Amino acid sequence: MFTNEKKIFVKNLQEGDITTKFQIYEKCIRQDKNGNNYIELKLGDRTGKTTARLFFEQAHVQRTFESISKGDVVKLEGQYSESYNSILVNNPAKISKCSPNEYRLGEFRCVCDKNLEDLLGEIKTTIEAMKNAHLKRLLEEMFNDQAFIDRFKEAPSAMSRHHNYGGGNLEHTVGVLRLCKNISEFYDVDQDLLFVGAILHDVGKIQTYTFEETLPTRTNEEKMISHIIIGDRMIHDIIKEKFQDFPGELKNQLSHLILSHHGKHEWGSPIPPETPEAIVLHHADLLDSQVKNSLQRKL
Ligand SMILES: [Fe+2]
Numbered sequence: 001m002f003t004n005e006k007k008i009f010v011k012n013l014q015e016g017d018i019t020t021k022f023q024i025y026e027k028c029i030r031q032d033k034n035g036n037n038y039i040e041l042k043l044g045d046r047t048g049k050t051t052a053r054l055f056f057e058q059a060h061v062q063r064t065f066e067s068i069s070k071g072d073v074v075k076l077e078g079q080y081s082e083s084y085n086s087i088l089v090n091n092p093a094k095i096s097k098c099s100p101n102e103y104r105l106g107e108f109r110c111v112c113d114k115n116l117e118d119l120l121g122e123i124k125t126t127i128e129a130m131k132n133a134h135l136k137r138l139l140e141e142m143f144n145d146q147a148f149i150d151r152f153k154e155a156p157s158a159m160s161r162h163h164n165y166g167g168g169n170l171e172h173t174v175g176v177l178r179l180c181k182n183i184s185e186f187y188d189v190d191q192d193l194l195f196v197g198a199i200l201h202d203v204g205k206i207q208t209y210t211f212e213e214t215l216p217t218r219t220n221e222e223k224m225i226s227h228i229i230i231g232d233r234m235i236h237d238i239i240k241e242k243f244q245d246f247p248g249e250l251k252n253q254l255s256h257l258i259l260s261h262h263g264k265h266e267w268g269s270p271i272p273p274e275t276p277e278a279i280v281l282h283h284a285d286l287l288d289s290q291v292k293n294s295l296q297r298k299l
């Protein structure tokens, strides 16, 4: 059981003998200079990544390789080399797959270190203060739906770049919303429209990013359609089903915000931002994602 064991995290690895648990991100079989097969694993935890090289008698290589999978948490014993950032394991008995009751998920899956309820509260306060009844009703419809909220709170924002952890998309959304609120003090923009754009700009990610075991993954919808298009469709479906009196021009303005928020075609947006609100949203989104990406790389 996990309760009495102190886990050694990637960030605390030191040269020498080590026994700990890591999650497998990738596995492959390689050959050494003598033509013998060995297993190479990319693995890690919420603090970072490392590798492991498993040199066994050839009869054990394939068997061990098939017994472990991407996403598994494994216990391993070996020697860590700081210069190679790699753990050498030389006995098949020194690596074993853990069952879920043998580890704490939070040690492996990165989760947002902010209070998600507080972040959600900022969105709800923003909705309450809205004057545009159509936009307010749209957001109330979404944020009064507990199933929607659960998915919105859980979603990561990416697989490996900024906010790539549980709650990351909520943290990013509030980051963009705060920037938009500040920037809107300097320009004559439609604040309600801009804030709805900020709150919903990445809403498609609740369908297009998920967790496979403990790893953030892109669904086929993200690969083939993208969160931008999915998000736009989600909003239009709700408007079509619930709010037939929603003004067509307002719907277009909102669509424009969602579709253009990545700024350029080569960055995933089918159209560039043209309206003042869309230009502000794009830059707020870019700023929040790039700054966070840089901060995460520093960790
Ligand atoms: Fe996006």
Ligand SMILES: [Fe+2]
Residues within 6 Å of the ligand: 172, 201, 202, 285, 289
């Ligand atoms: Fe975004």
